[in-house]
Amino acid sequence: EVQLVESGGGLVQPGRSLRLSCAASGFTFQNYYIHWVRQAPGKGLEWVSAISWNSASIGYADSVKGRFTITRDDAKNSVYLQMNSLRVEDTAFYYCAKELRGHSDSSPDSWGQGTLVTVSS
Amino acid sequence: EIVLTQSPATLSLSPGEGATLSCRASQSVGSSLAWYQQRPGQAPRLLIYDATDRATGIPARFSGSGSGTDFTLTINSLEPDDFAVYYCQQRRHWITFGQGTRLEIK
Numbered sequence: 001e002v003q004l005v006e007s008g009g010g011l012v013q014p015g016r017s018l019r020l021s022c023a024a025s026g027f028t029f030q031n032y033y034i035h036w037v038r039q040a041p042g043k044g045l046e047w048v049s050a051i052s053w054n055s056a057s058i059g060y061a062d063s064v065k066g067r068f069t070i071t072r073d074d075a076k077n078s079v080y081l082q083m084n085s086l087r088v089e090d091t092a093f094y095y096c097a098k099e100l101r102g103h104s105d106s107s108p109d110s111w112g113q114g115t116l117v118t119v120s121s
Numbered sequence: 122e123i124v125l126t127q128s129p130a131t132l133s134l135s136p137g138e139g140a141t142l143s144c145r146a147s148q149s150v151g152s153s154l155a156w157y158q159q160r161p162g163q164a165p166r167l168l169i170y171d172a173t174d175r176a177t178g179i180p181a182r183f184s185g186s187g188s189g190t191d192f193t194l195t196i197n198s199l200e201p202d203d204f205a206v207y208y209c210q211q212r213r214h215w216i217t218f219g220q221g222t223r224l225e226i227k
Contacts, residue, residue: 035216037165045157045165045208047216059215062122100170107155107212109176111164 002026002110004096009115012086020081020115022096027110029077031102033057036070036081038092039114048094051079053103064090086119093117123147123211127219133227140196142222144209149189153213156185156194159221160205168207169194201226 008020022034036048049060049070058070069082079096093116097108124147134140144154152172157165167176169185172192182197196203204226209219 037216037218044221045159045210045218047218050215095164100167100176105153105212107153107167107170107210108216109167109170111166113164 002098004098004110004112006094006096006112006115009094009117011118011120013121014086014088014119016086017082017084018086018117020083020094020096020117022079022081022112024077024079024096024098027098028102030074033099033105034072034079035097035099035108036079037095037097037108037111038090038117039095040089040092043092046092049081083117086117088119091117091119123150123214123217125209125211125217125219127207127209127222129222130220131223131225133225134199135227136199136201138199140194140199140203140224142194142196142207142209142224144187144192144194144219146190146192146211150211150213152188153211154185154187154192155210155212156183157208157210158203158205159208160202165208196224199224 003025005023035050051070067085072079093114095114097111100106100109126145128143154172156169159165206221
């Protein structure tokens with residue numbers, strides 16, 4: 001069974017940093033793109049970042065470019081999102097998700113349950 | 122950035138009725154379009170991928186159509202569990218989501 005478990009969320013002051021983790025199991029992790037998607041309370045879904053199976057292709061939403069960094073550790077079946085210079089508007093549930101097909105671009109089919117990041121003074 | 126516009130924002134229907142949800146892309150995404158259902162307090166659930174293919178375990182009541190810039194999600198014979206928020210998403214260039222359509226009980 002595919003499982004994705006996010007951790008690392010919490011309350012942080014504006015301007016500070018936080019590192020989210022996504023631990024994966026139940027599939028061949030090193031073959032898949034992994035995405036981070038966020039959702040502010042009561043709002044819609046916003047794509048944040050993605051990393052390809054070989055880390056050769058990495059993308060960020062304009063809203064986080066230059067502040068967030070995505071990495072993966074295939075030995076630990078994990079993806080990380082380093083979030084620096086956090087803003088109040090970064091407050092959201094952060095989900096990690098794997099793509100439907102390995103070694104190709106496809107839509108995410110499995111999602112974690114999310115971790116809440118609250119940026120407030 | 123590819124912008125996805127969903128309509129209507131809210132759809133009020135009764136169980137047993139059919140629903141038609143639309144998604145328009147600001148430029149062609151080919152068939153790289155997916156639909157998700159999200160219930161309160163839950164993660165999104167993939168319904169349709171590649172514009173027309175049902176994901177594993179999704180009932181045949183759900184169907185997707187379209188290509189290029191105009192896409193439709195059709196839900197036949199609505200059941201109580203179908204009342205939720207639906208998002209379209211493109212994977213032509215990274216990912217963007219539509220703003221969502223809320224399907225509510227009339």
